[in-house]
Amino acid sequence: MQLPLNALRMFDAAARHLNLTRAAQELHVTQAAVSQHIRNLEERLGKPLFRRLPRGLALTDEGLALWPVVAQSFERIEQSLQQVAEPRPREILTVGVVGTFAIGWLIPRLGQFQQLHPYIDLRLLTHNNRVDLAGEGLDAAVRFGDGSWHGTRADMLLRAPLSPMCTPALAQRLRQPADLAGQTLLRSYRMQEWEGWFTAAGQPAPLARGAMFDSSLTLAEAAAQGAGIALLPTRLFEHMLRQGRLVRPFAQEVDTGAYWLTHLRSRPASAALQTFRHWLLAQLQDENASANPPLPGIRHQE
Template identity: 45%
Template sequence: MGQFPYVGGKYMNLSQLPLNSLRAFFVSAKHQSFTKAANELCVTQTAVSQQVKGLEKRLGVTLFNRMPRGISLTREGSLLFPIVEKAFSELTIGLDNLCLGTSREILNLGVVGTFAVNWLLPRLESFYRSYPNIDLRISTNNNVADAFSEGLDYIIRFGRGNWHACVSELLFATPFTVLCPPFLANQLNQPQDIFRYTLLRSYDVYEWDQWLRQAGLSSQSHSVNCITFDSTALMIEATIQGFGLALAPPAMFQEKITQGSLVQPFNILLEKGGYWLTRLDSKPETPVQQAFKTWLNQQF
């Protein structure tokens, strides 16, 4: 394991510290919660807290701010976390290679759910054919993820590329427009006809107003019913079942459009951003990251 920075008046080598205490710290920092760490480690919350306190006493520093509704890393904890994260990652890879008799690498990838289901998943077989020695560990999110605290090598996000302390590379732009099943589309002759239906939305409460302005309309003079979802995939399923009209990127739902379960009734597009490959700017890219990025770019 690696060398811990100068903390608490001394240098500390991680190999001198109890493995259980380091793991309790690592999982607690990852979840920002002793309770969630206890659930992952299958021990009590008290046991996790005691392990962390023992580590703090050994190091002579405080690693977490204890608050009424949770915990957060102190400056010293923030210094320790990436070192412990790397150490456990290398240990995991080394043990896997030892057991499997092969040289394998791990890439931790955070992905917004819509992209994961509709773009990445259908292409994973291609990735593993090209890079059979790389194991992807994929976690989905609602466009909210922290590469540092979650130990992610890359995060694929939707937006405009302006995330703090991140290097962002645009994969592709994805304009939004109205999507709905054919039986609803048949009743939409002009944009103002949408006011007869429930408007479905995901995340952004202003996106319908933005699309209406793009169409030369305003919702202020109409009574509008809306349903808000925390998942674009769920919203699309709702419109297919006839609950209302969805505003979503057709590029992410081409399969359903080709199958005929979704229709794009208007050629009015709202430019909201695109999907970006992001990573922490404080860490250089590894060969594994570069391999994944190369494959990703080849797909476009």
């Protein structure tokens, strides 16, 4: 059945306002024109779409069934017309991001990127540092490590030294690194991290018996809820330190790697990826060059 587009537009406006006068004002036509188009539509359908009330309209069952379909159709047409009218096409960029970097650095700055580059449709997929660029159809991935991944180009974004973090109450019982030996040390899947930190602190490493986590985000949350002491990248958990949910009982850090932007060498970088890469590197260069204030949450040793 072919129905006149103008009549459907009048029906949609009347259904939204449930008032012929307001529908006519929106469409810049007369009330009589709206009423006539709706009556013609009802005659072609053989069903009433509205009940006429003393102070407005009410949709019939048939009108209630038809209106969502009509409204969604007009919305999709409008969206498509806007895309066609844009001076340049939108570019889709799909990036896998390790969750710690996404929460601790990228998401607070996404608004700026989208404002600068409105034609890039950025799609973020978080992961726990295990990612398959080709298999997952990613244009690029941010991950943590030493920068050596077979077949990829890797641009270093930032180093992220690790430092112990725990609740303020637990930190009060810690005066020197040796005090950690009697505490629950939460672990990531990178087993050597605690050993490396104790070596840097000049202490023998105790046996870590705490729970093991595959994500620094869950590791940090466990520490914030008092489950033990976590070894975390300070720079990416400054928000939790400022909130007072975590503190750093010791300033000692251990450097175990960095965050990198990676993409396959076999696949040419798109214009969107090049833009995203340049923005990331410029942002981090500016931040690294500026004077860093004292990191929050450190309880200085006496």
